Each structure stands twice: as C-alpha cells, then as structure tokens.
Amino acid sequence: MLVRKVHLQQRHPGDLRPARTPPEPAAVLRADQLSGDVPRALYHLIGRAHGWTARRCWDAHDWEQHHARPDREIWVARYRRAHVGFAELAVHGSDVQIKYLGLMRSFQGRGLGGQFLTEITRQAWRMHERVAGAPVVRRVVLTTSSLDGPSALSNYLARGYSVVDRTTARCRLPVPAGALYRVMARP
Ligand SMILES: CC(C)(COP(=O)(O)OP(=O)(O)OC[C@H]1O[C@@H](n2cnc3c(N)ncnc32)[C@H](O)[C@@H]1OP(=O)(O)O)[C@@H](O)C(=O)NCCC(=O)NCCS
Numbered sequence: 684m685l686v687r688k689v690h691l692q693q694r695h696p697g698d699l700r701p702a703r704t705p706p707e708p709a710a711v712l713r714a715d716q717l718s719g720d721v722p723r724a725l726y727h728l729i730g731r732a733h734g735w736t737a738r739r740c741w742d743a744h745d746w747e748q749h750h751a752r753p754d755r756e757i758w759v760a761r762y763r764r765a766h767v768g769f770a771e772l773a774v775h776g777s778d779v780q781i782k783y784l785g786l787m788r789s790f791q792g793r794g795l796g797g798q799f800l801t802e803i804t805r806q807a808w809r810m811h812e813r814v815a816g817a818p819v820v821r822r823v824v825l826t827t828s829s830l831d832g833p834s835a836l837s838n839y840l841a842r843g844y845s846v847v848d849r850t851t852a853r854c855r856l857p858v859p860a861g862a863l864y865r866v867m868a869r870p
Pocket residue numbers: 702703733783784785786787790791792793794795796797798826827828830831832833834835837838839841
C-alpha cells in the first residue's frame with residue numbers, strides 16, 4: 684500500500700493560529716495525572732483506524748518505561764467525563780515533534796480537535812521549560828499521512844503549520860485479525 688506523507692512545521696510560537704474555543708471545551712491533561720491504562724487504551728482505540736501499530740505488542744511495563752522518559756510527554760483530552768483524545772510530544776534536540784494526535788471517532792468534527800491541537804502546540808513550544816537540559820524549542824514538527832483522518836491536514840494548516848516536504852512510502856499494514864482467521868479457517 685502506498686502511503687502519502689506530508690511533513691509540516693511551525694518555526695515560531697507566533698505561527699500558531701488558535702482554534703475557536705468550542706462551546707464545551709475539553710480539558711487537556713498530562714497523562715501522569717491519570718491511570719496508566721487510560722493512555723494505553725486511547726492509543727489503541729484511536730490508532731487502530733490510522734495505522735498506529737508500533738506499540739501493538741507493548742505491555743503495561745513497556746508503557747510504564749515510556750512514561751518515565753523525560754523527553755516524551757503524553758497528553759489526554761477529557762470531554763465531560765470521558766477520555767477522548769491522545770497526543771504525544773517528543774524532544775529531538777531543539778525540535779519538538781507531535782508524534783501522535785487524535786480523537787475518538789465519535790468526538791471528531793465538533794471543534795475539539797482544533798482546540799486539542801492548539802493546546803498541544805502551546806505545550807510543545809514550552810517543552811524545554813519542563814525537560815531538564817533541553818535546548819530552547821526552535822521548531823514544532825509533525826507528519827500526517829493518507830492513513831490519517833480526512834480533516835487532519837486541514838486542521839494543521841488552519842493552526843498555522845506549513846508544509847516542508849511531501850513523500851511517499853510503501854507500507855505493509857498488519858493483517859487484521861478477522862482476515863487472518865478467515866484465511867486459516869479455509870478448508
Ligand atoms: C484530525 C482530528 C484531530 C481533527 O479533529 P476534529 O475534532 O475532527 O476537528 P475540528 O472539528 O476541531 O476542526 C478542526 C479543523 O479541522 C478541519 N476540518 C474540520 N472538519 C473538516 C472537514 N469536514 N473537512 C475538512 N477539514 C475539516 C478544519 O480545518 C478545522 O479547523 P477550522 O474550523 O479552524 O477551520 C480528528 O479528526 C482525528 O482525531 N482524526 C483521526 C486521527 C488523525 O487523523 N489524527 C491526525 C494524525 S497526524
């Protein structure tokens with residue numbers, strides 16, 4: 684399968700064009716304020732539709748070790764009483780990467796994704812204040828792809844990210860469990 688990728692960046696905190704605040708905004712929380720199961724469940728529930736496969740075999744211990752990394756931050760969006768969004772920031776020198784960002788499907792399209800990206804971008808620009816020894820953030824970067832939702836790219840462009848590069852990659856996505864079962868069940 685051919686996957687089209689778009690690489691984006693902001694080069695200054697002033698590049699951010701904040702989204703309109705929705706009538707009922709989500710709370711955006713650091714994952715370490717929550718039970719470890721919450722981010723793990725959100726990663727799988729949101730990511731399974733978008734090829735987030737890198738952590739599909741991680742157990743609770745792997746997630747614990749990941750949470751302990753000072754150069755990574757997981758953030759969660761909470762709407763009313765539900766945890767609905769997952770985002771992760773990663774420090775790479777003076778770049779901060781938005782490694783993941785997504786909402787549960789039934790909470791998309793009502794203004795929460797724009798608000799979540801606005802808050803995560805603000806946190807990305809300030810990440811050096813929270814990570815000992817990290818250089819001042821010079822760029823916020825991310826990659827979106829044709830595996831992402833239909834409004835992902837327009838959300839990034841609307842928030843002031845600009846396109847740096849476009850690439851393609853040939854990917855072998857894991858076979859869904861149902862398809863594997865059907866193949867194995869054949870006489
Ligand atoms: C991408 C995602 C976070 C956007 O969140 P959302 O709640 O659906 O979007 P919102 O309603 O807050 O709208 C935010 C922006 O998306 C764009 N957008 C919203 N609906 C759209 C549509 N139907 N078509 C095109 N763009 C649309 C607009 O640019 C909008 O910003 P604006 O209103 O300031 O112009 C969400 O759809 C999602 O989680 N998708 C699945 C995971 C994913 O693709 N993540 C991105 C990985 S890089």
